[in-house]
Amino acid sequence: MIEVYSWPTPNGHKVHIMLEECGLPYRVIPVDISSGAQFEHKFLSISPNNKIPALIDPAGPDNKPISLFESGAILLYLAGKTGKFLPSDTAGKYExxxxxxxxxxxxxxxxxxTHHFRIYAPEKIKYAIDRYSSEAQRLYKVMNTRLAGSTYLGGSHYSIADIAVFPWLRSWKNQGVELSDYPHLKGWFDEISARPAVLRGLGVMSEQHKPLTDEKARENLFGEKQYRRH
Structure with missing residues (x-):
C-alpha cells in the first residue's frame, strides 16, 4: 500500500485528490508542519527539502520500492503508474x-x-502585499483566459494540471481575489469542487487543519529553523 507523508495544505491536497481519482489504496502518515515534524530525521530521509508531501510506493517500477518528494513529481509518477489524467499522445501530454x-x-x-504577506507576515509591508496581490490577480486572469477557450487547463480532458491548480484557488479570498470576477475560472472551479474524488481528497486530515496562531508554529513554518542544516 502506498504511504503518503502529508498535511492538509494545497500541496498535500493535490496528492490526496490524485490518489482518490486514481482509486489507489493508500495510507496517510500525518506530518504536522506547525509542530516541526517536517524536520524529523525519518521525514527528511524521504523529503530532504523538509516539505510535504512525500510518498513511498512499495510496488514501484519493476516492482521495487520507490520514494518521492515534490508534489508535481508525485502527480507525474501516479499518472504514469495508472495511465490516468495525462494524455498518452505527445502533443496532448505536453499541453x-x-x-x-x-x-x-x-x-x-x-x-x-500572497498568503504570507497578506496574512502571516509579522509586519504588514504594503509593497509586498500590493506586489503579490497584483500577481495573484494576474495569474487568475491567465487561467480565466485559458478556460474561456478550453474545457480544462490542459485541454479537453481533466488532468493532473487541474488537480495541481485547484487546491491553491480554494483560498481566493485570502489572495485578494474575487472569484466571480473570473467567470470561466469560477465555472471550472465549481465543477471540480463537486467531483466525488475531490471531496474525498479534501477530507483527508481535514480535522487536523488548524489556524496558525502561536509563535512556535510560526517559527516552524517561517523562522530560522528553515535555514539550518538537518
Missing part, C-alpha cells in the same frame, strides 16, 4: 505538462507569497 509547470513555477509560489 498538460505546460500547465502543470505553470502551477509549480507560478501559481504555488506566487499565491503562497
Amino acid at each position: 498538460v505538462l505546460q500547465w502543470l509547470m505553470f502551477q509549480i513555477g507560478a501559481v504555488g509560489p506566487m499565491l503562497g507569497q
Whole structure:
C-alpha cells in the first residue's frame, strides 16, 4: 500500500485528490508542519527539502520500492503508474505538462507569497502585499483566459494540471481575489469542487487543519529553523 507523508495544505491536497481519482489504496502518515515534524530525521530521509508531501510506493517500477518528494513529481509518477489524467499522445501530454509547470513555477509560489504577506507576515509591508496581490490577480486572469477557450487547463480532458491548480484557488479570498470576477475560472472551479474524488481528497486530515496562531508554529513554518542544516 502506498504511504503518503502529508498535511492538509494545497500541496498535500493535490496528492490526496490524485490518489482518490486514481482509486489507489493508500495510507496517510500525518506530518504536522506547525509542530516541526517536517524536520524529523525519518521525514527528511524521504523529503530532504523538509516539505510535504512525500510518498513511498512499495510496488514501484519493476516492482521495487520507490520514494518521492515534490508534489508535481508525485502527480507525474501516479499518472504514469495508472495511465490516468495525462494524455498518452505527445502533443496532448505536453499541453498538460505546460500547465502543470505553470502551477509549480507560478501559481504555488506566487499565491503562497500572497498568503504570507497578506496574512502571516509579522509586519504588514504594503509593497509586498500590493506586489503579490497584483500577481495573484494576474495569474487568475491567465487561467480565466485559458478556460474561456478550453474545457480544462490542459485541454479537453481533466488532468493532473487541474488537480495541481485547484487546491491553491480554494483560498481566493485570502489572495485578494474575487472569484466571480473570473467567470470561466469560477465555472471550472465549481465543477471540480463537486467531483466525488475531490471531496474525498479534501477530507483527508481535514480535522487536523488548524489556524496558525502561536509563535512556535510560526517559527516552524517561517523562522530560522528553515535555514539550518538537518
